[in-house]
Amino acid sequence: MRWLLRLHRPAVLGWTAFVLVAGAALLWLGGPLTDASAAAWKEYNACAFDAPCSYDQDAIVLHKDVYLYTTSAVLVAPFLIAAWAGGSLTGRETESGTVRLAWTQGVTPARWLASRLALPAVLTAASTGLLVWLHRLARTAGEGRIDTAKPWHDVPTFYAGGTVPVALALAGLTGGALAGLLLRRSLAALTTAAVALAGLWAAVHLLLPHLWPTVTRVSDLRTGPSGSGIVVEQGALTADGDRLPSLCGDHAPQDCHTAPIDPDVVGFYRDLHPAAHHWPLHLTASGVLLVVAALLALAAFRVLRLRTAGPAGKDGPA
Structure with missing residues (x-):
């Protein structure tokens, strides 16, 4: 050595x-x-x-x-x-x-x-x-x-x-x-x-x-996608729970307020890893x-x- x-x-x-x-x-x-x-x-x-x-x-x-x-x-x-x-x-x-x-x-x-x-x-x-x-x-x-x-x-x-x-x-x-x-x-x-x-x-x-299960954050149309961390997926939610492609930019949640919204959309979802992960x-x-x-x-x-x-x-x- x-x-x-x-x-x-x-x-x-x-x-x-x-x-x-x-x-x-x-x-x-x-x-x-x-x-x-x-x-x-x-x-x-x-x-x-x-x-x-x-x-x-x-x-x-x-x-x-x-x-x-x-x-x-x-x-x-x-x-x-x-x-x-x-x-x-x-x-x-x-x-x-x-x-x-x-x-x-x-x-x-x-x-x-x-x-x-x-x-x-x-x-x-x-x-x-x-x-x-x-x-x-x-x-x-x-x-x-x-x-x-x-x-x-x-x-x-x-x-x-x-x-x-x-x-x-x-x-x-x-x-x-x-x-x-x-x-x-x-x-x-x-x-x-x-x-x-x-x-x-x-x-x-x-x-x-x-490599680790994500946590899902659900929010309404007025709030926009919520939750901070490592974002894996996000998009819109319908009343039946179906997921639609994202309607807003990853770094600009405020765009969701002006984006064209499908009539069936009732909120947003975001799959992410919080600080605990x-x-x-x-x-x-x-x-x-x-x-x-x-x-x-x-x-x-x-x-x-x-x-x-x-x-x-x-x-x-x-």
Whole structure:
């Protein structure tokens, strides 16, 4: 393990710096920046509309900017892991041929790959989990205090505040290792791992709303569709309970008041995930991703065995 850390020292130091900077920024965001922005919003809300008003606008803007940057940092972390795993963890060693030297010194290919996945997996889970936890603390610190605070169901906020990034990072680690073994070219494996992880995340994003039963909110014609959260489906309801296509825009419920209404329509429905579904959705999606990560790891071991099996079926350099 010590030799592995020394071999990948630049990546370890770079990742440590990334986690420390992002973590410090999140602590700053959830503490002094949130307090300053909340105070500025309190001053602004106390202003009379017809009188001059003085409030700290810079504090509000700075809080929004730092929140954007730190959220992006949490979300990009799995891609950094995937790119490193593909380009350096296995891709560089198989491309240069140095891995064969390790196999001639009594280290079996299976043990070599296991050593490259075990410690990085622990460090990846711990560091990304720390960033997610700090992000959640920073976001909840501004709830009810900052008028421009992102709601929990804002897409970047939702993903950065749960376990999905941790599971994605582990899937990126094993997927990158597999890409390195298959392509045996560091740059090609790096690119493939990052692109594959993006595709995996897109698939999870489409699947996630259907991983947990939704809650239905019904409202009358005057109110329009009601209920906030992750909206899965919405539309009009007839007196017989039939559902009709949506008559209003997703982000403009007021359009429902002016939209042409079918005579049989008596109200609206909205199928959604409320705030109480935050953790069930994250944990279910993370479980799916961990299964994918395990399958990718098994595929990596299988590929390695096929490429190193000698004539007698024993592991050895190809």
